[in-house]
Amino acid sequence: MTQPLLKSARLRTLGMSAEIATRLRTLIEEGELPPGARIDERAFCELFDVSKTPLREALKVLVAEGLVLHRQYIGYRVAPLDLEELRSTFELLHGLEATAGELAASRLSEVAMARLERKHQAMLEAHAAGRRTEYFRINQEIHQLIIDGAANPVLANIYATLMSKVHRARGAANADMLRWQESHEEHEVIMQALRESGRPRLAQVLRWHSENTANEVLTVVARSLSEPAQTKKDAKGNQ
Known part of the structure; x- marks a missing residue:
């Protein structure tokens, strides 16, 4: 050859x-x-x-x-997930979400808001049809649109770096059906905050949603990390 x-x-x-x-x-x-x-x-x-x-x-x-x-x-x-790194990363993300909300409250354009409405509707349809992967993807796109609406490139870069560290952990937690429903309901609250005149609650709501997501993700990851050890312990006890 x-x-x-x-x-x-x-x-x-x-x-x-x-x-x-x-x-x-x-x-x-x-x-x-x-x-x-x-x-x-x-x-x-x-x-x-x-x-x-x-x-x-x-x-x-x-x-x-x-x-x-x-x-x-x-x-x-x-590769397994690092629980402590995730916890520390989420602590920073809560603040970034709130800051993005404060900035986007006044900077989010009408065009961006119209895109958020369309994305939210698509997410509702994915949720109703049980398309979990599609729902998760659109969910992330909505958060990114809000970050972009803050019009702060430094914040956007830091956010992208931190999100890359927690993205797959969020995907694993999103497999939990209860959290899927809770996330769906929380996004309705976010959209309500976005639609309000002056958006006074947006920063607070985004931080609240971020904290709820972190709690669920960390719980799921902690459980997944303890299961092998527990299984091994149970097997030893049955010998």
Whole structure:
């Protein structure tokens, strides 16, 4: 085989692996692949209709990003979450949400408000139809629109950095049906605050929602981290 053909085959593999990495990253961040979950290479090769080579190239990218762990003879697993880091990150996010609310109260344009109304309606439809992943994605888009409405690029950059640390934890918590309903109800309150003249409650409501989300996320993560230890303890007690 000539060198150009080898190069062409390599480029196709790299392009394929990049797409697979994107799809796996989405599954991890939206909670479809929870922390600690084993990544079955054969199953994902069948799912994506690819060989192991591009799949493993994609997994190497996710290992470098810290989303996936690899151990020789054990294979690939979704990286666990750090409870203390999450707790500290949320403490900062509460303040950013409130600050964004204060700024957006006067800076949010009519065009942006119209987009928020459309997104909110789409989220309601996803909730009614039971489309959890779509609901979660639109939920995040609504928060981003409010952040953008604050018109402060420094705040937006810090927010994006912090959100990248908690995004997949939020996805895992969003799998909880009770929290899904609570989040839906809280977003109705947020929209009410956005529609009010002068939006005097917006900052307070956004902080309240952020704190409620954090409480649920931290509870779910703490439970997931304690389950293996508890299972091991129970197994030992049954011997």
